[in-house]
Amino acid sequence: MDVVDKQKRSAMMAGIKGKNTRGEIAIRKGLHKLGFRYQLHRKDLPGKPDLAFPKHHAIIFINGCFWHAHGCHIFKWPSTHVEFWKEKISTNKIRDERNTQACTAMGWKVLVIWECALKGKFRRNLNEVVHTTANWLLYDSQSAEIKGKM
Template sequence: MADIVSPDVRSRMMAGIRGKDTKPELIVRRALHARGFRYRLHARDLPGKPDLVFPKFRAVILVHGCFWHGHECHLFRWPRSRVKFWQEKISKNRNNDLVNAQKLAEAGWRRAIVWECALKGKRRIPVDTFTDQLEDWLHSGLSGIEIVAAPD
């Protein structure tokens, strides 16, 4: 199926999508801040510029968009136009995620990933539930956690 807007309009639309301060990221930030956690945002000195950095716990939280990071969930669909471009782009994002995860681990940082599907849609997790999971993880010392949408 052909795109319903011109390539120039589509390009402008895609360029307008933010990489920082997204709605899912703000949900996580507000929930943790309400529980008394303080953090740094988008630390440029760490691999991948993690969304939230907790130096006290030597931990980072990454809030991943399901489309941009190619999460195999109910929110992800491969685009039907420019298929090769999108496959390369999303593959590169996935590879960057792996490289950054390795670098963070080597530097002694623990990593949590919160997927967009856990925060929106019919299968989203209640805010208190994922906040409890993150709080428990931060205090646990475990190396990593991944928060995804509730099962069907």
């Protein structure tokens, strides 16, 4: 049983943003301060990545652990409307994988920064995440991910 009524839950879910989240803005500000320039939500790239760095031929997705079924402490399967959520979240995971593969096939390297790296009990220091991302942009040639400490 849900602890809030249907109308309130609907309003709460509608308020969840897909773009310009707090975590995304924090990463953008940190990288901009270090001199990195980027493009936002490029529609010509699969999955409309949160950040694109044409100079480094790199893209970054900043994923919410719930919506993308990350196997961390933040993600929990909902106990109501189970079939709906399993289909919804599984479809998101399949789409993520397809978009990552398509971007890689186009010659882009992909970094996924998980929500648990930025908040929750196993979060990392924001400067650590920003500097790890900067090093990845400059030196790494492969796709990677940043997640919370385990």
